[in-house]
Amino acid sequence: GLSSSAALEVSFATFLESLFEIEGVSAIQKALLCQAAEHEYCNVPCGIMDQFISSCGKKDCALLIDCRTKEPTAVAFQDPDVVIVVCNSNVKHELNGGEYKERVQQCQAAVKALQTHGHSHMTHLRDATVPELDSVREALGDDVVYRRARHVITEDERTVAAVDLIRARQYAEAGKLMFESHESLRDDYEVSTPELDHLVQTARGCEGVFGARMTGGGFGGCIVALVQQEHAQKLMQTLDAGYPAEKFGKDLPNPASFLTRIGDGASVVQIGIPTPAA
Structure with missing residues (x-):
């Protein structure tokens, strides 16, 4: 109940950004990508709140x-x-x-x-x-x-x-x-x-x-x-x-x-x- 899955998604995405020197992805875009990952791969139709607070x-x-x-x-x-x-x-x-x-x-x-x-x-x-x-x-x-x-x-x-x-x-x-x-x-x-x-x-x-x-x-x-x-x-x-x-x-x-x-x-x-x- 504390957005742990979203925190993991966003922190790992941030790690990948740094590792591969990815530029141009805003905090909002990152949150939306992480939400899409949870929808597609975890089959959870979550909202955007958890990813947004973890990213923004x-x-x-x-x-x-x-x-x-x-x-x-x-x-x-x-x-x-x-x-x-x-x-x-x-x-x-x-x-x-x-x-x-x-x-x-x-x-x-x-x-x-x-x-x-x-x-x-x-x-x-x-x-x-x-x-x-x-x-x-x-x-x-x-x-x-x-x-x-x-x-x-x-x-x-x-x-x-x-x-x-x-x-x-x-x-x-x-x-x-x-x-x-x-x-x-x-x-x-x-x-x-x-x-x-x-x-x-x-x-x-x-x-x-x-x-x-x-x-x-x-x-x-x-x-x-x-x-x-x-x-x-x-x-x-x-x-x-x-x-x-x-x-x-x-x-x-x-x-x-x-x-x-x-x-x-x-x-x-x-x-x-x-x-x-x-």
Whole structure:
């Protein structure tokens, strides 16, 4: 749930660029090539977010990605009093197991229904509003498809709103959107797990936490939490205490948390290697 496959793709592509002295490939082009590799060779219909942040990321910046124009926008996110805590649920997941593809297909079905019922200009769910989706709810014929589409539309709205809140350093309001996002991922998109839900709910009850949500493709992986720096260690201790045995049994490994800040995307680091003597 932390874009490890995309990080590997982009870092290896960057290595090849350096090794073969390849020039003229932009960070955006590199991200798109890596996405194409995952589609073609791993058979995973992933989006572009993971490759973009691995290739185009900027230190101390969130990245707003326009998936239509393929343009990333860096959003300054630098505050010494606010940090990001990542907690690995230690629940494994496989994105090529079918669930991810199924949701892509469900969203495409919602777009087709919108096009058929008076919204022919729409090519993606980003073009629709919830009221417009509501107008074709019966035509969808499947409440699951409706909920999948509602998640995507409302998540787009939350993302745009979060950019303004981050720029204004209104972290409490941005955190509320994180909690709302998790609830939508849990209830409408149905990609969360009981373990992820437990971690988010635990974080919600900790002092200094602005917001938390699962991250990645779902069905396991990690949560991310936005928290005041002075309360970060206590949050990690609380999350890492483990899952209640009466609910989850005794066989699950404990979660594992770490503190992080936003860094740059993939780059070449020159290491001084002595030149062999003649």
